[in-house]
Amino acid sequence: MKNAVITLGYAPTRRSIFSAPDALKYRNLTRDRLNELGVRFVDIDDINEEGLLYDDHDLPSIIEKFRAAGVDGIFVPHCNFGTEYVVARLCRTMNLPVLLWGPRDERPDENGVRLRDSQCGLFATGKVLRRFRVPFTYMTNCRLEDPEFERGIRDFMAVCNVVKVFHHTRILQIAPRPFDFWSTMCNEGELLEKFNIQLSPIPMPELTAEIRKVKAEGTAVREVMEYCHANMEIAIREDELENVAALKVAMKNLAEFYGCNAVAIQCWNALQSEIGIMPCAANSLMNEEGIPVVCETDIHGAVSAVMMEAAAMNEKPSFFADWTVRHPDNENGELLQHCGPWPASCLSGTPKIGYPLAFDHPGAVEAEAHHGDLTICRFDGDNGEYSLLLGKAKGVDGPYTKGTYLWIEVENWKRLEAKLVEGPYIHHCVGLHQDVVPVLYEACKYIGVKPDLYDNNEQEILDYLHGC
Secondary structure (H helix, E strand, O other): OOOOOOEEEEOOEOOOOOOHHHHHHHHHHHHHHHHHOOOEEEOOOOOOOOOOEOOHHHHHHHHHHHHHHOOOEEEEEEOOOOOHHHHHHHHHHHOOOEEEEOEOOOOOOOOOOOOOOHHHHHHHHHHHHHHOOOOOEEOOOEOOOOHHHHHHHHHHHHHHHHHHHHOOOEEEEEOOOOOOOHHHOOOHHHHHHHHOOEEEEEOHHHHHHHHHHHHHHOHHHHHHHHHHHHHOEEOOOHHHHHHHHHHHHHHHHHHHHOOOOEEEEOOOOHHHHHHOOOOHHHHHHHHHOOOOEEOOOOHHHHHHHHHHHHHOOOOOOOEEEEEEEEOOOOOOEEEEEEOOOOOHHHEOOOOEEEOOOOOOOOOEEEEEEOOEEEEEEEEEEEOOEEEEEEEEEEEEOOOOOOOEEEEEEOOOHHHHHHHHHHOOOOOEEEEEOOOOHHHHHHHHHHHOOEEEEOOOOHHHHHHHHOOO
């Protein structure tokens, strides 16, 4: 996995009738705190003598600097009241996630004088941003040393990462969806028009040609086979393992060639007649490297995976699963399972490359996933409307089953089941061993997707985001 790198545009603001020296003081204190936290940012110190945002005439230079630096979000500390209309003009032009925050105001001095009124200015800026139709994130009015500050900054950076990845997603589509999977059809033109999500479709022969090429070259395929022998139990023939390794190398080469950050592969049945294996183990190896590969040409599933991993700052791989059957003993339990594409780091014990449940061809990983807390999500849509189903779950004990699997428990299965049946969702979802629900929820406001919380806990999420 390649960890995300996020750069913020640091635009501290002030207003003239409040204390300029105190605004400068908090510009510096906030900058120093960001440096302590290891946050990458671009300041405006060279734009004017104060390095503060308050003069309309500075906007062209600030915008040019932020764009040249490729910032991913705008952080606007209100170092005193702030100049709300200049903030709004900057943020609307940049069209990036925006974080508003102001430091707690000190008590009035012995003469009753207040120096900053930072909180009051936040109220004004929030209203003007709404007038400008600029979505924004609000971090509670707190001190720089408060835990809410660090948490808010890190969560906002994760939100920026989701937005950045979402709008720059390109999916390698290997062959059309299997005929029987009408549920995974998507509107390619609409994904491009609404979200700038691009597809790079290739036919099956292009994949098989690349497989033959990498097998002839040999080195990369042998390295993958050696990795599998060192880290997995191999229950298939050596020539079959070679095909697994060749498929993995071929998919990675093609993803890099077409500039893709995710893959959706047909899986069956044409692939088996061409190379004699299931792609699951190759998918697992790709997923472990942070290039999500999803099954049955599920484009919306691939979008779900890149969003989920971006919310975790690309520090953990996700896993692609079916909602399958209800737990035999737990009324709120459900089986997450798929033939065997899950990454090894989310599995317990030694993964085994063997045969899947419903097919005769080899090449599927078998293992139970780790228990613990999870986030489950599904990006989907129909009739021109898109939403993100998301919520929490925890791994629980349950019966053994084939493939990669995990029995989970949710707060209210019947409520979740109704959402899955009534749509716009299907039987596919993506899981990750971390609570990233608030980050995904907040990111939705910037990408034009409706968050759909299956735990019915919106106020709890808002309280968390606001530092309650």
